[in-house]
Amino acid sequence: MMDDLSRSLAATVQQARVAQDLSVNALAERSGVSRAMIGKIERGEAQPTAVLLGKLSGALGMTLSELVARAENTGELLRRADDQPVWTDPVTGYRRRAVSPVTDGPLELVEVELPPGASVSYPADAYIFKYQQLWILDGRLRFHEGSQVHELHAGDCLQLGPPLPTTFHNPGTSACRYLVALVKGRG
Numbered sequence: 001m002m003d004d005l006s007r008s009l010a011a012t013v014q015q016a017r018v019a020q021d022l023s024v025n026a027l028a029e030r031s032g033v034s035r036a037m038i039g040k041i042e043r044g045e046a047q048p049t050a051v052l053l054g055k056l057s058g059a060l061g062m063t064l065s066e067l068v069a070r071a072e073n074t075g076e077l078l079r080r081a082d083d084q085p086v087w088t089d090p091v092t093g094y095r096r097r098a099v100s101p102v103t104d105g106p107l108e109l110v111e112v113e114l115p116p117g118a119s120v121s122y123p124a125d126a127y128i129f130k131y132q133q134l135w136i137l138d139g140r141l142r143f144h145e146g147s148q149v150h151e152l153h154a155g156d157c158l159q160l161g162p163p164l165p166t167t168f169h170n171p172g173t174s175a176c177r178y179l180v181a182l183v184k185g186r187g
Contacts, residue, residue, distance in 0.1 A: 008071040014042040031059035050089040058125025119169040127163035131183040139176030
């Protein structure tokens with residue numbers, strides 16, 4: 001069953017593709033996601049995973065956070081805890097909470113919860129035009145940034161380097177919660 005945010009994400013992917021005058025074929029070539037899957041996502045027949053959204057957003061020239069922000073745009077400057085949209089990856093259980101109000105400002109805060117043993121990978125394109133830091137709130141995170149592996153624990157804060165393929169992995173037995181602070185304009 002698709003929730004409102006998932007339906008809005010489907011429409012946002014299609015709107016971004018059409019706005020760039022991209023065919024489904026062209027987006028498939030850029031993203032490495034099959035034409036059939038893009039069609040299913042855009043029609044709301046398939047709930048996309050975090051990995052698929054990361055590939056599509058990178059191919060559309062934005063980050064996953066920007067894509068989700070467009071889908072949840074309300075224009076309000078205050079986002080109360082109860083109004084912060086939460087999206088859950090149907091495959092890994094990765095949960096993403098959009099903490100920041102959706103504005104044209106450069107700063108965005110995202111809280112992520114990664115279940116024990118779960119992994120999520122993104123291509124380097126998902127990090128273009130962003131300056132990011134990860135702050136571990138609870139648990140452990142094994143973060144692969146290209147060939148470098150960072151073992152992060154509660155309280156640790158990591159500044160990401162230049163865009164590289166990444167993998168977020170929770171090697172622990174309890175959920176890992178972390179805050180991602182993104183600043184637009186890097187590139």
